[in-house]
Amino acid sequence: MEKEEYILKGLGRRDFLGKMGMGLGSVALWSLLNPVDVLAGTGLRGSSGGVLQMPHFVPRAKRVIYLFQSGGPAQQDLFDYKPLLRELNGQELPGSVRQGQRLTGMSAFQNSLPLAGSHFNFKQYGKNGMWVSDLLPHTAKIVDELCFIRSMYTEAINHDPAITFFQTGSQQPGRPSIGSWLSYGLGSDNENLPSFSVLLSRSHPFGQPLYSRLWGNGFLPSQHQGVQFRSGKDPVLYLNNPHGITKQSRRNALDALEKLHTLNEDHLGAQELNSKISQYEMAYRMQTSVPEAMSIAKEPDYILDMYGPEARTPGTYAYNCVLARRLVERDVKFVQLYHQGWDQHGNLPTDIQRQCKSTDQPSAALIMDLKQRGLLEDTLVIWGGEFGRTSYSQGRLTKDNYGRDHHPRCFTMWMAGAGVKPGYIHGQTDDFGYNITENPVHVHDFQATLMYLLGIDHERLTYKFQGRRFRLTDVHGSIVNDILS
Amino acid sequence: MDVTSFIGRLHPLLVHLPIGFLTLALLVEWFMGKNQGKSQVKVIMFVLILGALSSIVAALCGWFLANNGGYENNTLAWHRWLGTSICLLAIVAPFAKHYEQKKTYRLTLVAIGVLLFAVGHLGGSLTHGSDYLLQPLRGDKGDGYSNVPEVKNPDSLIVFQHLIRPIFEQKCYGCHNPEKDMGGLNMMTYEKLIAGGEHGAVIEKDPWSSELIKRVTLPPKSKYFMPPKGAPLDYNEISILKWWIEQGFDSIKSVMQMKPDKNIAHILATFYKIDTSPKTFFERTKVDPMDESVLDSLMGMGWQIKRIAQDNHFVEVSHRFDNPLSKGSLSVLGKIKDNITWLDLSGLELTDSDMDGVSKLKNLTKLHLNDNAITGPGLRALSELKNLESLNLNNNPLSVEDQDWIKPLTSLKRIYLWKTDIKPEYIEQIRKTFPELQIIL
Numbered sequence: 001m002e003k004e005e006y007i008l009k010g011l012g013r014r015d016f017l018g019k020m021g022m023g024l025g026s027v028a029l030w031s032l033l034n035p036v037d038v039l040a041g042t043g044l045r046g047s048s049g050g051v052l053q054m055p056h057f058v059p060r061a062k063r064v065i066y067l068f069q070s071g072g073p074a075q076q077d078l079f080d081y082k083p084l085l086r087e088l089n090g091q092e093l094p095g096s097v098r099q100g101q102r103l104t105g106m107s108a109f110q111n112s113l114p115l116a117g118s119h120f121n122f123k124q125y126g127k128n129g130m131w132v133s134d135l136l137p138h139t140a141k142i143v144d145e146l147c148f149i150r151s152m153y154t155e156a157i158n159h160d161p162a163i164t165f166f167q168t169g170s171q172q173p174g175r176p177s178i179g180s181w182l183s184y185g186l187g188s189d190n191e192n193l194p195s196f197s198v199l200l201s202r203s204h205p206f207g208q209p210l211y212s213r214l215w216g217n218g219f220l221p222s223q224h225q226g227v228q229f230r231s232g233k234d235p236v237l238y239l240n241n242p243h244g245i246t247k248q249s250r251r252n253a254l255d256a257l258e259k260l261h262t263l264n265e266d267h268l269g270a271q272e273l274n275s276k277i278s279q280y281e282m283a284y285r286m287q288t289s290v291p292e293a294m295s296i297a298k299e300p301d302y303i304l305d306m307y308g309p310e311a312r313t314p315g316t317y318a319y320n321c322v323l324a325r326r327l328v329e330r331d332v333k334f335v336q337l338y339h340q341g342w343d344q345h346g347n348l349p350t351d352i353q354r355q356c357k358s359t360d361q362p363s364a365a366l367i368m369d370l371k372q373r374g375l376l377e378d379t380l381v382i383w384g385g386e387f388g389r390t391s392y393s394q395g396r397l398t399k400d401n402y403g404r405d406h407h408p409r410c411f412t413m414w415m416a417g418a419g420v421k422p423g424y425i426h427g428q429t430d431d432f433g434y435n436i437t438e439n440p441v442h443v444h445d446f447q448a449t450l451m452y453l454l455g456i457d458h459e460r461l462t463y464k465f466q467g468r469r470f471r472l473t474d475v476h477g478s479i480v481n482d483i484l485s
Numbered sequence: 486m487d488v489t490s491f492i493g494r495l496h497p498l499l500v501h502l503p504i505g506f507l508t509l510a511l512l513v514e515w516f517m518g519k520n521q522g523k524s525q526v527k528v529i530m531f532v533l534i535l536g537a538l539s540s541i542v543a544a545l546c547g548w549f550l551a552n553n554g555g556y557e558n559n560t561l562a563w564h565r566w567l568g569t570s571i572c573l574l575a576i577v578a579p580f581a582k583h584y585e586q587k588k589t590y591r592l593t594l595v596a597i598g599v600l601l602f603a604v605g606h607l608g609g610s611l612t613h614g615s616d617y618l619l620q621p622l623r624g625d626k627g628d629g630y631s632n633v634p635e636v637k638n639p640d641s642l643i644v645f646q647h648l649i650r651p652i653f654e655q656k657c658y659g660c661h662n663p664e665k666d667m668g669g670l671n672m673m674t675y676e677k678l679i680a681g682g683e684h685g686a687v688i689e690k691d692p693w694s695s696e697l698i699k700r701v702t703l704p705p706k707s708k709y710f711m712p713p714k715g716a717p718l719d720y721n722e723i724s725i726l727k728w729w730i731e732q733g734f735d736s737i738k739s740v741m742q743m744k745p746d747k748n749i750a751h752i753l754a755t756f757y758k759i760d761t762s763p764k765t766f767f768e769r770t771k772v773d774p775m776d777e778s779v780l781d782s783l784m785g786m787g788w789q790i791k792r793i794a795q796d797n798h799f800v801e802v803s804h805r806f807d808n809p810l811s812k813g814s815l816s817v818l819g820k821i822k823d824n825i826t827w828l829d830l831s832g833l834e835l836t837d838s839d840m841d842g843v844s845k846l847k848n849l850t851k852l853h854l855n856d857n858a859i860t861g862p863g864l865r866a867l868s869e870l871k872n873l874e875s876l877n878l879n880n881n882p883l884s885v886e887d888q889d890w891i892k893p894l895t896s897l898k899r900i901y902l903w904k905t906d907i908k909p910e911y912i913e914q915i916r917k918t919f920p921e922l923q924i925i926l
Contacts, residue, residue, distance in 0.1 A: 054791075054792050054794055054795045055793070055794045056795055057794055058767060058768055058793050058794040058797060059794070371925060372901070372903045372925055373855075373879065373901075373903070374853065374855065374875070374877040374879060374901045374925070377851070377875060377899070455794055484762075
């Protein structure tokens with residue numbers, strides 16, 4: 001009696017009906033229809049499979065490194081060359097350009113919205129004559145490897161909803177992050193490392209905060225959440241055995257725990273217990289795999305030099321770029337870097353220099369390092385922030401200072417590697433760098449394209465939660481065919 | 486001023502008078518029955534004379550209208566001569582009534598009744614198209630798209646056969662067939678179409694000088710506009726025709742061989758559901774599924790085997806990190822040799838002599854041989870890999886000096902030679918000999 005009560009309390013009504021009714025029924029039906037196929041687990045053979053036993057399409061990319069530039073880099077000072085802004089420097093932003101757009105509370109009450117030309121010079125590089133600012137000398141050298149999208153746009157105007165939108169396809173928190181969707185859909189190619197890994201860095205103590213729900217699994221089973229690797233002695237907290245515990249006694253403890261969990265799982269059938277078991281096991285394997293993957297001691301000097309002076313300093317963007325390469329070499333599917341500090345509302349001319357100094361060389365080096373190893377063929381690298389910045393100055397525009405507010409209507413991203421055209425420029429903005437004039441790419445389009453490159457039909461990878469089938473792109477998104485190679 | 490045209494165009498209006506009068510004569514005759522009185526005969530005579538006169542006028546107008554051309558020849562001929570015979574019968578009828586030639590009279594009236602239906606339908610077909618009456622019952626939309634076959638592979642879809650002909654069938658064959666080749670043009674066979682009509686070829690190299698395109702893009706009111714009746718060709722159909730002519734109006738080239746541009750690719754994708762985006766070797770080629778038991782045994786040996794996508798039996802093969810292979814087990818890959826398209830053999834201490842085993846995997850497109858002990862001579866064995874696009878030889882003690890081994894690799898696009906002992910002069914030589922090949926160091 002007490003057992004039944006316990007089970008009934010633990011299982012929700014929906015769970016119960018789902019498992020007892022449709023669950024058993026559909027298994028029975030399935031085995032009638034496919035006597036051979038049932039529980040055979042064919043498909044992603046030789047790896048811990050995802051829910052899609054095989055990709056929908058032939059994948060162009062097998063791995064992704066997403067270099068998230070948190071805060072929103074100013075496209076007018078980096079990639080989107082607008083000489084008109086310099087010509088009209090200090091003049092009012094025409095209403096015909098702004099078109100009544102909402103502004104953030106930070107500049108909405110300014111008496112004047114003076115256009116601010118970039119303080120940095122641009123030159124053309126590569127076969128396509130891509131304009132790149134002097135702030136990014138290393139990126140400029142490799143533009144023939146990059147695929148620029150100058151016509152990205154988003155719906156959010158503030159950091160939290162905008163990053164959440166980029167990472168989960170929804171401005172409200174609670175949905176799974178891109179990396180979680182991929183882990184859920186495609187599984188892992190290396191059972192010793194989490195298929196969704198996260199690395200954080202900043203070159204400046206103040207930046208918009210980042211929080212773990214950005215790499216959270218939302219409603220997906222929790223083994224699909226991103227695992228954050230910290231800089232310093234313990235890349236993953238609490239991974240190492242406590243003092244005095246041997247590897248064998250940890251093994252014994254885990255085995256005993258698993259027996260208990262399995263016992264419990266037989267009663268309850270709760271999915272989260274499976275997640276727990278697989279997470280404990282993963283942690284155990286990571287005790288040896290993580291120190292090896294996260295140590296740059298064996299990296300030769302000439303490789304570290306490529307990534308620049310900060311490459312030997314844990315916690316820097318450069319260091320994380322080296323780690324990202326090491327992780328994809330070990331077949332980690334999705335490596336998400338975040339670099340804070342692009343939110344330049346004021347003091348942009350000085351702040352952006354510092355920001356570029358710590359990101360330009362490592363980003364370019366990462367591309368070339370992946371390329372020489374043959375990894376760029378099936379690794380997709382993405383560089384971009386959550387939105388762009390305004391063409392007008394936030395705060396006083398002076399001879400040697402300006403700031404830029406958040407601007408969702410247009411901004412620049414680049415991609416490189418697997419499946420995208422190298423040396424390609426997609427999209428165009430107007431002469432004010434304010435609106436898109438050609439080939440707009442929405443956040444959902446970007447996500448749909450990313451999924452396509454990994455072999456997933458974004459409309460078919462869904463998860464039923466609270467009575468509705470959710471997907472990364474919600475009910476939107478179309479693949480940007482023009483950038484596919 | 487064109488009086489004959491005007492008179493001709495009165496035909497559709499006036500033709501309804503004899504239809505009405507003659508039908509009325511028939512009905513009144515039936516209504517009055519036998520033993521008609523004088524006044525009754527008078528009434529019938531009046532209606533019969535009205536029928537005769539109006540049919541003479543209507544037939545005259547019809548002849549004028551037919552002279553203006555633009556009608557489908559076959560149908561027109563039947564309509565013309567059957568219509569004229571109604572006219573003659575309508576003239577005979579009052580005389581037969583008057584001279585009480587009962588047999589002739591009855592026969593004449595019945596013949597008129599039957600003919601009215603036939604000629605009326607033919608007339609309708611001429612004006613509205615032969616499909617007009619029954620099309621709603623069939624339920625098809627009457628455009629060319631519904632005729633596109635199930636084949637959706639742009640490599641096996643023949644432009645002329647699968648895209649052009651259905652358009653002709655819908656819009657042109659009615660008048661340009663072996664029996665009724667209007668303007669001397671028969672479009673039913675490719676040869677006859679190319680031969681052209683009585684004024685010469687209808688297809689030129691330049692689509693805009695081709696009569697075929699000119700005629701379907703004229704203002705619809707022009708008397709040269711094609712098709713003269715029925716739904717005109719729409720934008721998509723004209724674009725497809727124009728593209729086909731631009732690409733040399735060949736009869737056997739496939740969609741991909743005709744190089745669809747962005748516009749055509751869009752039309753093909755939207756209206757014909759044909760995907761023309763570039764396909765890789767392993768998407769174009771089909772291989773048979775593998776034997777499950779073979780797969781299991783290979784995986785038991787430490788090979789990691791993954792199918793690259795649903796509906797595709799090519800596999801990607803690598804080896805487990807924690808289970809180094811002995812070199813001998815390389816040969817077992819021969820059991821699934823046609824299915825392997827991506828192969829990672831990095832870090833297995835392979836030497837030149839192991840390359841023979843690799844050379845059998847002829848469907849390889851990507852091969853990782855990095856971090857091995859290959860010095861060079863064995864690379865000649867790879868010459869069978871005609872589909873290989875990417876070859877990674879990083880970190881091998883390579884010291885080859887000749888380029889003969891690259892030449893047979895006709896599909897090769899990228900070769901990785903980082904951390905090899907190859908001299909820079911040699912690299913320069915390869916670059917010169919194979920300018921298309923990307924060498925990554």
